[in-house]
Amino acid sequence: MSSIQRNYRETAKDYAYRIIRDSIVNFEKKPGETISDMEISRQLGLSRTPVREAIMKLKSESEIIDIYPQRGMRVSLIDMDLVRQARLLRMTLEKEVAMDCCDYVTAEDLTKLEENLALQEFYCQRGMLPELIQKDNEFHHQLFCISRNEMLYRVVHAVSIHYDRVRNLEAADLEHSQNTIADHRAILDAVRAGDRARAGYEIENHLGRYLTNVKGLIKKYPEYFVPLEEGSRSAGELPVS
Secondary structure, three states, X not given: OOOOOOOOXXXXXHHHXXXXXXXXXXXXXXXXXXXXXXXXXXXXXXXXXXXXXXXXXXXXXXXXEEEEXXXXXXXXXXXXXXXXXXXXXXXXXXXXXXXXXXXXXXXXXXXHHHXXXXXXXXXXXXXXXXXXXXXXXXXXXXXXXXXXXXXXXXXXXXXXXXXXXXXXXXXXXXXHHHHHHHHHHHHHXXXXXXXXXXXXXXXXXXXOOOOOOHHHHHHHOHHHEOOOOOOOHHHHHOOOO
16 A cells, blocks of 8 residues: 655544545555555554544445454445446536536636646556546546535545546546546536536536446456346446447
């Protein structure tokens, strides 16, 4: 687990939460892998209490960690039904967020979004996947901030961990990353034009690139996924790859 520097005024619990969450999303901690609060405490230089509190927060808000009394803890497998629900929440909220951006965006906001996109393109060209994913997340966070819906971002961020794990597996594909950046450009252009309808359409189109190769990912990483049940909603939604 990467021991990233603790932010100024960041509590021990928040620091542990951020590092553990990032390690799960970025597959440093893989689906099904055992988690040891004692080991994490040692790596981060923290006592076990804030680490356990961070783990319990992740468990309660997103069910991303499985806890087995007297036996230990592990990173949950990727459950496609939870991925579907996280994507539905994002689709519902972010459409309104993108439309609201048209009413509140400033010249300074547009400059920051342009700088973000320029960095996305830079990292994509150089295959710098972790940095690209970070800028992708920051782009969406900026939209929530611009539209004055930052509290809602915290809700989306908490449950998006399921969606983000699959998204990060997909991002390794260059064409997929290029399409994502093109989508971001279309969203920004719509917001700049103040076109609410187009902004809503573009965000739907972007999030509608839903797991374009899920069957291929499950075939490649079967140990990462909860087996799909015949006839489940998630199984029925899987596109042909």
